[in-house]
Amino acid sequence: MLRSAIWELGRAWQVPRHVAVGSKGTSQFLSRGTLRRALSAQGASVPPPWRHQRLEPDSDGLMHNGNRSDRSDLRRRLAADKQREESIPDLPSWTDPAPLRRGTERRLGMTKSWTTLSPSHLLESLLVNHHPDDGVxxxxxxxxxxxxxxxxxxxxxxxxxEADPxxxxxxxxxxxxxxxxxxxxDIMYKNGHTKETLDHYLYILLGANDEERCRRFLEQDTPKPLFILSFLLRAGSSIRNVAALNGLLRYYRDRSCSTPRQDGADSAFAGETRATRSRLAMLNMAPDEFSRLMSRFAHHCRRLEPRLLTTLADIVANRIKWHQQSLDPPTKIYHVQCGLFNSALGTFASRAGLASRHKQAPNAYFWEAQxxxxxxxxxxxxxxxxxxxGFMAIRAVLAGLPKNQAEIxxxxxxxxxxxxxxRPGDGMDEKMEPDEAWTRTVRAGAMMQEAGFSKDQNDEALDVLQGLAYDGTPAIQQRTPVDIKKQLRVWAASIKATRNAQEAWGRFQQPPKKGQKPGLEEYAAMFEKLVARDADSTVSSVPGNNSLNFPVLQEENLAEFEKARLRAPSVDELYEKMKLGGILPSGQCLRILVSNADSLPTAHRYLMQSTMLRHQWLSLLSNNPDPEALGEVPLNIFAAYxxxxxxxxxxxxxxxxxxxxxxxxxxxxxPRLWAPYLWEPILKNLGQHHVSLGISLGEQLRLTMQLVRRIQESHGFPLSLFHQFSRCLKRILRREAVALLADTKSEDGATTNPLGLLYDPDAREVQATEQHDPACEPPMSDHSEDDSPLALVRRAAGCLKELFYELVAEEKKRQALLGSNEVSRxxxxxxxRDPVSAPIVHDYMLSLAFAGEFEEMARVVKWLMLEWGKGSLIEEMGALDEVPLEADMLDTLCAFRAFAEPMLEHAMTNSVLDALNTSLVGWTWPDDELVQGYLNGRVEDEANKDLSKVLKWARQQQQQQQQQRRRRQSRDKVIADADEEPGNKRHN
Structure with a gap:
């Protein structure tokens, strides 16, 4: 095409050859007036014999055939065009005609190449905005x-x-x-696009939203143009349905590598041109087009369902093998395969668009894809x-994986x-060489060097984070996400690869090079260590898995002065040191400072003294912020604020x-992707005491449920927000349980407490027969709901249960879409994506306990036994030396025994025990001693013991009511018998 373009320009306008090459996508070297007349010409203005004449450059670089008068005419025309250029109205820049035309387009005055606007941009301008302006x-x-x-x-x-002329x-x-x-x-028909197919393409594009467009796209299993698929997978696409994304993946697989490769030129014989062009559009696409679609698919997989990356990896692997059918030279085929292979490795290592911010990010599926x-x-x-x-992508994924048994x-x-x-732990450790204790990431770096690639600063910093310092000494392996596009620094990595702030401060004061000054990354790493909380000694954890401070042995023979000199500074002291060094906070450093600020004025001080633009931080401080300025604030800074x-x-x-x-x-x-990231702190802090918020208990519960419904309707309610909601409800009800326990110690205090009937099963049965509205239903205008605290608590618990079952149902649908893979069970x-891990389900069980939902607790325990009792999972966990915290259900079972078992009928409790006995899960049913130890646990769980006492009081009240009911029934029976005796005598 480039050769043809040069020939066209040289034949029609005799412009310099370097101008023709440089003006492939722009007309900046030619006057606009000349280009317009040339492009609008209905034929070539030069006789055909010129095609066979050899054009020679003159001293000015112009191509000519020896006739200097022609060159003079051209110069005069160019000068005249330059004078008239200002008087000619300019077309919009993105519709300026481009010089590359051929055939029919040239004769009709049409343009085929583009300047600054791509077709995808055009589609987005017209379709995404439902009411595009007249200019577009x-x-x-x-x-x-x-x-x-x-x-x-x-x-x-x-x-x-035509509908509205x-x-x-x-x-x-x-x-x-x-x-x-x-x-x-006519051209469209020759290219294989009939009127029916054009109407169908338009029908797809004119869907109300991206969800509807995907549905229409998948209605017919027929080939579609590549640009439609690219449009559906654009970065700003609002696809929310995982099933729709999976359907697009199936289409991508079937159309890109499922049939033998055919060359469009070879198969375009008479009668089959149109069918071939449509059928082989995706099959014969260029490697860069395939890679572009792969990257877009990967972005949406990370956004919606990262586990689908393994499906995408299978498609890429099949496509790479499919290239072997090509008739190209073997060296070219191998080059294309290697390029696609390494591009895919980098794609599966990227974290762009990933919603999860926690350590449970799906690194296992990233590694499975690679x-x-x-x-x-x-x-x-x-x-x-x-x-x-490719090596860097592999090492980045390995760095985010949990430690295996050797690394632990x-x-x-x-x-x-x-x-x-x-230190040697046994005789086998004595015989090990130092490199045998290297982590998987460090070993991959050694393989990279063996392949002939030298290590740069990024590689050395990653080695430090993974347990091997730059001087060859060991460091603390960190489980940390690595962005392959971000530059790492060795000094900052050495500060992170420590166990606590004391060790980090020692690394901070020892730069890799003598006289080197710390930069922003080093200060950010040090601030992160200073604000980290201490590790819980009762929880088994390995340094490096969490951002915690782990204790180490202190030197006893040091003087107090030396200990004070070695002690890590406070955040304020280090901040002043950073300012004296001429460094202003920004990026990750600013996020750490703002998110851990002890007060709002302190956070304002950090923002005003940062590198943020004035209008950006003013939008955060303003009560009426400018949406444009607020949108410019980095998302991590905004969430921290x-x-x-x-x-x-x-x-x-x-x-x-x-x-x-x-x-x-x-x-x-x-995008809605970040909604949970922003709403989590709101839900977390809505659980504080309602008095501090200046509202009543009922208003607090009502506000929480309204916020939950609003988030659910607009952005969906993922697992992270469900966890925060359950913890919020647990915190609210814990304080009420403590207050109720205090009221039970007085004679009639519990009767006046509005939540006194919360744990009374008889009262719940009465309400169940009277209340017909579903749980969590919004208030209606034509009837008033019971807004008492008791009713609001039960509605909040019903809302929480509905969210639980929605997550379970959604996970079942996702599991049906996932194919088989070798990811660890x-x-x-x-x-x-459902509450199956121990920390989340334990908080959910406690929320149910404080809300009096004891039968629901029994159903949750049975569901857990079913999910965790699968054979392959049991075998895998049996091979572990220690059960991970996320899989340890002992606290959950203790919560059931402590709170639900005393309040349930024996039949329900026996059904739970029968489910445990028939299940393969192998859990140990906690005895009374373990349950009591659970109730006497940590200080922050003191309310659990109070709830146990409240439930004991509720059972006593229930027994007293049953005794009174039996006495009343006995008295009524005696009275009824007495009333019948005189009647019997009169009858006799």
């Missing part, structure tokens, strides 16, 4: 092109104009003439080569001194309402 519509009508996206949009504009007369004039349009339709590609490479006759970027064993052998040399506002103790209600208002303004411009369980 007019510019689209003015374009003259055979590009299918343009033709479809002009079909739509023609339909609208009075208001669209100008659009009709700007659209192609009847002659041009008929020629366009493993599928590596296994495919090994099966080829000539294994594919991994380049430097090495982590437990670290000495309490620095450097943390490995929301967290400070939500937990501020001075005027908390006002600050909470303001934070919610800021979120609403931001989410109008932000335990990892697969912990990465599910």
């Amino acid at each position: 519509r007019k510019n689209t009508a003015m374009i003259r092109s055979f590009r299918l996206p343009v033709v479809l949009m002009q079909i739509r504009l023609r339909q609208e104009a 009075e208001h669209n007369s100008e659009i009709l004039e700007l659209l192609p003439s009847k002659k041009q349009w008929q020629k366009v339709m 493993r599928i590609l590596l296994e495919m490479s090994d099966q080829l006759a000539k294994p594919l080569l991994v380049d430097k970027a 064993h090495s982590a437990m052998r670290h000495s309490q001194t620095w450097p943390p040399y490995l 929301i967290g400070v506002c939500a937990r501020d103790t001075e005027q908390p209600r006002r600050k909470m309402v303001r934070a919610m208002r800021l979120i609403e303004i931001r989410l109008e411009r932000e 335990l990892d697969a369980m912990l990465l599910r």
Whole structure:
């Protein structure tokens, strides 16, 4: 095409050859007037024999055939055009005609190449905005092109104009003439697009939203143009249905590599041109087009369901093997395969669009996707080569995986001194070489060096984070997400690869190079260590798995002065040191400072002294922020500021309402992906005492449920928000249980407490017979609901149960879409989207207990036994030395025994025990001693013991009521018998 373009320009206009090459996508080297006349010409102005004449450059670089008069004429025309250029009205820049035309387009004055606007941008401008402005519509009508996206949009504009010609007369004039349009339709038909197919393409594109467009796209299992699929997978697509994304993946698989490769040119014989072009559009797409679609699919998989990345990896592996059928030279085929292979490795290592911020990010599925590609490479006759970027992608994924058994064993052998040399734990450790204790990421780095790639600063920093310091000494392996596009620093990595702030401060004061000054990354790493909380000694955890401070042995023979000198500074002291060094907080450093600020004024000080622009931080401080300026604030800084506002103790209600208002303004411009990230601190702090919020208990419960419904309707309610909601409800009801326990110690205090009937089963049965509205139903205008605290608590518990079953049902649908893979069954369980992990389900059980939902607790325990009792999972967990915290259900079973078992009938409790005995889960049923130890646990769980006492009081009250009921029934029976005796005597 480039050669043809050069020939056209040289033949028609005799411009320099370097101008023709440089003006492929722009007309900046030629006057606009000359280009317009040249492009609008209805034929070549130069006789055909010039085609065979050899053009020679002159001293000015112009191509000529020896006739200097022609060159003089050209110069005069160019000068005249330059003078008239200002008087000619300019077309919009993105519709300027481009110089590359051929054939029919040149004769009709149409343009085929694009300048600054791609067809995808055109589609987005016209379709995403449901009411595009007249300027966009007019510019689209003015374009003259055979590009299918343009033709479809002009079909739509023609339909609208003909339906309302009075208001669209100008659009009709700007659209192609009847002659041009008929020629366009003829070309479309020759390219395989009939009127029916064009109507179907338009039917897909004109869906109300992306969900509807995907549904229409998948209605018919027929080939569609590539640009429609690319449009559906654009970065701003609002696809929310995982089933729709899976359907697009199936289409992508079936159309890209499921049939033998055919060359469109070879198969385009008479009678089959149209069918071949449509059928092989995806099959014969270029590698870069396939990679572009792969990247878009990966982005939406990470956004909606990262576990589908393994399905995408299978498609990529099949496509790479499919290239072996090509008739191209073997070296070219191998080059294409290696390029696609390494591109896919990097795609599956990217974290762009990933919603999860916790350590349960689906790294196991990232690694499984890469493993599928590596296994495919090994099966080829000539294994594919991994380049430097491919090695970095593999190491980045390995760095985010949980420690395996060998790495845990090495982590437990670290000495309490620095450097943390490995101490032998047994005789086998004595015989090990130092490199045998390297982590998987460090080993992959050694393989990279063996392949001929030298390590750069990024590689050395990653080695430090994974347990090998730059001087060869050991460090503390960190489980940390690694962004392959972000530059790492060795010094900052050495500060992170420590066990506590004391060790981090020692690394901070020892730069890799003498005299090197700490930068922003080093200060950010040090601040992160200073604000980390201490590890819980009662919980088994390995240093590096969490951002916690782990204790180490202190030197006893140091003087107090030396201990004070070695002690890590406070946050304020380090901040002042950073400012004295001329460094202003920004990025990750600013986020850490703002999110851990002890008050809102302190957070304001950090923002005002940062590198943020003035109008950006002013939008955070303002009560009426500018949406444009608020949208420019980095999302992590915005979320950190929301967290400070939500937990501020001075005027908390006002600050909470303001934070919610800021979120609403931001989410109008932000994708729904980040909604849980922003709403979590609000739900977390709504659980504080209602007195501190300045509202009543009923208003607090009502506000919480309204917020939950609002989030659910607009953004969905993922597992992270469900966990926060359950913890919020648990915190609210814990305080009420403590107050109820205090009231039970008085004679009639419990009778006046509005929640005194919460744990009375008889009262619940009465309410069940009287209440017909479903739980969590919003108030209706034509009837009033019971807004008593008791009714609101039960509605909140009903809302929580509904969310639980929605998550369970949604996870079942997702499981049906996932194919088979070799991901660890335990990892697969912990990465599910329903409350199946121990910490989340334990909080949910406690919320149910405080809400009096004891039968629901029994159903949840049975469900857990069913999910965790699968054979392959049991075998895998049996091989572990220690059960992970996320899979340890002992606290959950203790909660059931402590709270639900005494309040349930024996038949219900026996059914739970029978389910445990028949299940393969192998859990140990906690005895009374374990249950009592659970109730006497940590200080923050003191309310659990209070709830147990309240339930004991409720059972006593129930027994007393039953005794009174039996006595009343006995008395009534005696009275009834006495009334019958005289009657019997009279009858006799």
